[in-house]
Amino acid sequence: MNDDLKATIAFLETVHPYDTLPKDELARVAGCFVRNEFAADTLVYQIGEPLAGIFLIKRGGVEVLDRNGGLVSLLAARNTFGERGLMRDGLAATTAHTREDSTILMLPAIEFRELIARFPSFERFFNRGRGQDHHTSDISTLKVADLIARKPLSCAPDTPVAEAARMMRDAQISSLGVTDGEKLVGILTVRDLANKVLAEGRSATTPVAKVMTAKPISLPPTALGTDILHIMLERKIGHLPIVEDGRFVGMITQTDLTRFQAVSSAVLVRDLAGATKVAEMAAVTARIPRLLVQLVGGNHAHEVVTRLITDIADTVTRRLLALAEAELGAAPVPYLWLACGSQGRQEQTGVSDQDNCMIIHNNATPDDMVYFAKMAKIVSDGLNECGYVYCPGDMMATADRWRVRQKLWRDYFQRWIAVPSNEAQMLASVMFDLRPIGGTVSLYQELQQETLDMAAKNSIFVAHMIANSLKHTPPLGLIRGFATIRSGEHRNHIDMKHNGVVPVADLARVYALQGRLTAANTRARLQGAEAAGIISTSGARDLIEAYDLIASMRLENQALLVRSGRKPDNFLSPTDLSDFERSHLRDAFVVVRTMQSALAHGKGAPG
Structure with a gap:
């Protein structure tokens, strides 16, 4: 295997959904990619052109434009483009050109279609949202209200610039609205403080009104993302206030647009797959609320939103299992980690606790069970740190009763069905929502069918x-x-x-x-x-x-x-x-x- 192929394989291992492929298949697919080097501002393809395949950015950046020349997306490393046109009629639906010197990998159309047909993870990823004409995840067609990242922060015109600077520092933002009551009269940016205060030697007590940008251009919440893109590009500005009936209701910045491009379920899954510490994973899951806003704002069906959010929880869980095995050593016998509750049903929203359990192979020794107790604690603690808080009812694999051998699980279900007490009804309701997440799935499949047959009779x-x-x-x-x-x-x-x-x-x-x-x-x-x-x-x-x-x-x-x-x-x-x-x-x-x-x-x- 040559060095170029090794490098491509290593890169694809960090890109979803390629990271889901078996090793042999990943190596085969890596060998199918065609590597292209593009100088800055080079056309990759234009609308109506036949597409030879899909494109994956390894290095650099790409702008995607609509038929009117409007900016649709700003793409960076690990982003894919061209797939929608290829899947529809084989013709480019947009125009793409590089923004900087770029390395772009092209996967031939025949290989791409084979992956879609053979691997569900590819079908789900590249077909997400197709067939729903009303949905979009493009910045250009979302309403401005759905792009506002946080409540607006403002100050009065007579506020000293030093106080305004402290406000921006403490809130970790780069601009303030300047308001008279609720009415927007100007904006103040970090650049204003540098150019008009520090550079000119003004006093720290200078009123904001002296250095702000007065009567700034603004947009209403009902405007579209394309309006933001056009104004920012045409006027070369990085901050755009949002005003409704004269009231200052939000601020959109270039950082918000970059954040929007960076927050998708696929990107979060990719970042989680590459995380080596729980703290890194927690930083990724902290972006879930923003993902929720984008998915809902994009008019995705509720079952799509909850499925994508649950996919992230599944990825966190599997990554934690891998980290646990890295710390404790390989599992001594086969095991299976399962989710129940909303994660089990693939219905998680922006607020979820954790509900899980483990099925252990019947051959597990007492020492083996100690191993799995340690594993359960590592995973459950990690989930809690990532925002999936401990279950208040202790329905977790850390509880001894929910981390047992397969034969005891069989006894549980037989007992609940034979003597349906109030507790048995409650537990059976929870456990009928079980779904395997990581480990040996066969430990559950046979048990599930037995239980359903027994219960239905x-x-x-x-x-x-x-x-x-x-x-x-x-x-x-x-x-x-x-x-x-x-x-x-x-x-x-x-x-x-x-x-x-x-x-x-x-x-x-x-x-x-x-x-x-x-x-x-x-x-x-x-x-x-x-x-x-x-x-x-x-x-x-x-x-x-x-x-x-x-x-x-x-x-x-x-x-x-x-x-x-x-x-x-x-x-x-x-x-x-x-x-x-x-x-x-x-x-x-x-x-x-x-x-x-x-x-x-x-x-x-x-x-």
């Missing part, structure tokens, strides 16, 4: 599971209203998790049990239940549409909280919704309540 257990699924109810009040939380921090809010998506997830779990369906994802379970005849076509369609609305509004509310500078949570105030939105949300809750009632009466759930 036990009518008493099914009846108890139905009763358990009805404990969470939609928040419906009297006379077309909502039953909101009555006291505490979230008074007059709806819990969009426990009274929103959880009732649907509980219904879907029962349908999966009745139909012996192996899917863990709620939407997939509902679709599977319809296909298996567990619920009627009309009932399934109504419930899926209701679930889509509830889950989407939950995500939109979380994104709104992030944009306003708060942590995302699951609590929504109905007063924040329009009459139209309130009406449709209530109708969705009515559908869920109706399906709960049908399940209770049609399947004989115990009282």
Whole structure:
């Protein structure tokens, strides 16, 4: 193997989804890439040209332009381009040229299509969002409101420049809005402080009004990203205030645009795959709230958003398992790490704790079990540091009862099904959402099918599971209203998790049990239940549409909280919704309540 091929393999190991390929396949694919060296400002391809393959930047930068010459993307190392045109009709849908001296690898079209056909990770990555004409992740077509990174910081015109400088330093920003009340009258940048204060020897007590840029050009929140790009490029400015009805509501900077390009699920997965320390991983997962805002702002379907966010949690977990093995040595016997809860269902949002367990091979010795206890602690502590906080119910692999040999897992499920106590119902509900994350998957596959067959045949257990699924109810009040939380921090809010998506997830779990369906994802379970005849076509369609609305509004509310500078949570105030939105949300809750009632009466759930 020559040095060039070794270098290409090493590079591809840091790029998703190539990092998912088996070693032999990765080496083969690496040998298929054609290396090209481009000088700055060189055309790579233009709109309408036949594409020979897809392009991967190894070094340098590329600008991608639309048919009107508008800037679509600024790409850097490890970014791919040209794939959409190749997958559509083989013709370039954009124009691409280098911004600086660049090394660009080209994978021939026939090899690219073979990877799409053979490897699900490639199909998911390159087909993400296709078929949904309403979605976008391009800066140019997103609304400005979805690009604002944080709440705006401002000062009054008479603020001393020294105080303004301290404000920028403490907030780690490069500009301030200057406001008279809420009205924007100017902006102050770090460059202004350097050029107009330090360079001219002005006093630290000089009022900001003396050195600010007065009456700066601005955009409304309803403008598009392309407007920002055009203004910044044409006027050679790096800060653009956002104003609504005269009020200063945000600031967009070149750093924000770069951050947007750098935050995607694929980029986060890539960065996690290359992390060698938990602190590095935590720095990556800290970008998840911003990813949530971008995905929601790009009008992605809720199941796409939660799937992409869950993929990040899966990557964190697998990376932590690898780090644990690097520290402790190779596992002495086969094991499997599994997620349950929202991660198990691939439904994580911007706020998630950790729910996990381990299945250990039956041949494990007591010393082996000590090894896995240490591994579980390393992984669970790492997840907590990365923002996946410890489960308050201790449903984690660090608990001795959830880190056991396969035969004991089999005993657990047999006991829960044979004697469905309240605890057994709760535990079975959680464990029916298990999904393998890392290790030997066969340890679970046989156990899963055995358990589903055993449970579906036990009518008493099914009846108890139905009763358990009805404990969470939609928040419906009297006379077309909502039953909101009555006291505490979230008074007059709806819990969009426990009274929103959880009732649907509980219904879907029962349908999966009745139909012996192996899917863990709620939407997939509902679709599977319809296909298996567990619920009627009309009932399934109504419930899926209701679930889509509830889950989407939950995500939109979380994104709104992030944009306003708060942590995302699951609590929504109905007063924040329009009459139209309130009406449709209530109708969705009515559908869920109706399906709960049908399940209770049609399947004989115990009282």
